[in-house]
Amino acid sequence: MFLKINTIFAIIFIFGTLICTIKPQPGPPVVDETTRWKKCFPTNQSIYDFQVETLQGEYTDLSQYKGQVLLIINVATFCAYTQQYTDFSPLIEKFNSKGFTILAFPCNQFYLQEPAENHELLNGIKYVRPGNGFKIHKNLHIYGKLEVNGENQHPLYEFLKDTCPGTINQIGKREELMYNPIRQNDITWNFEKFLVDRNGFVRYRFHPTAWSHGQVLTPFLNKLLAESYKA
Template sequence: MSIYDFEVRTIRGEPEKLAKYEGQVLLIVNTATQCGFAPQFQGLQKLHEQYADKGLAVLGFPCNQFKNQEPGNNAQILETCQINHGVTFPLFAKIDVNGPDAHPLYRYLKEQAPGFLGSKPIKWNFTKFLVDRQGRIVKRYSPIVKPERIERDIRKLL
């Protein structure tokens, strides 16, 4: 099993295989537009703008599992991300990241990169996973880690 074996839905509902991103460095993030960490959208966008042409893909996965901080539908999420945060990096359809309905991608990410003290569940919005060009999950970052603090790790992989 590889990260490239997963299929996801874009925010517009089209199926997309992660194989599309093979050979790129990925930063996968579960997002929520009404979260106190939503200002991180700007930092993620900045990373996207600075490094997309060097092989970075920031991938946002909206999730409403944490205190109802992403209640909108996919169209509303896309509009909020574009208008309020200037997001142009790829966004995907809203998913669950924990529990019985967790998306298979997130089950895989949590298995490959457990959190603090080996815990697997995603604790909050804006948990980030860094994936190298070979599809290996390199590191999991807690929600409090701002995108700017990940830049050095991204540059090493590019």
């Protein structure tokens, strides 16, 4: 059974690679843009007011992360930015003792780059992309698939977008965006990020290109980790 699973995911990986070589990679070019971030608006509402679905189909409160600095990311397996996964564990390890956690939310709205069902997602990360037996850090929490834009957008993402202005003026190519309606403040692509402070208030928003192996976020992380939790 284990060999069969590996074979299936190997076939998926080869197929995905062939597609990438035949067609230009969709979405924003994979570059490092240090200036593509925005400060969020002050608000009395926190992410602790929201529930999200686990990979097992159960619902859980985000209030369980009180006192933690959080990085919220929408992810996809067949995206050029998926290699950012390899930076997550080193980033967590660097700040783990200070109370830092990453929450990842798979989404299939950008060129259908996350076709897996919830029960398939972890194997996709382990055997496809990044693959090679990739180990998921205990403080990288991967939740069930959701929609970040459009008429069925998850309430959490509606709140995040309402609280934080967009990082660029242009969303993307219409044929690559699998949702309606399109709004100016939409999530632009996979691996867009939000930094949340210890009290659940969202503070910063980052375009997928504002990364550089996590170095773009580091000054902001240091700032939020130095702040205290108000119980």
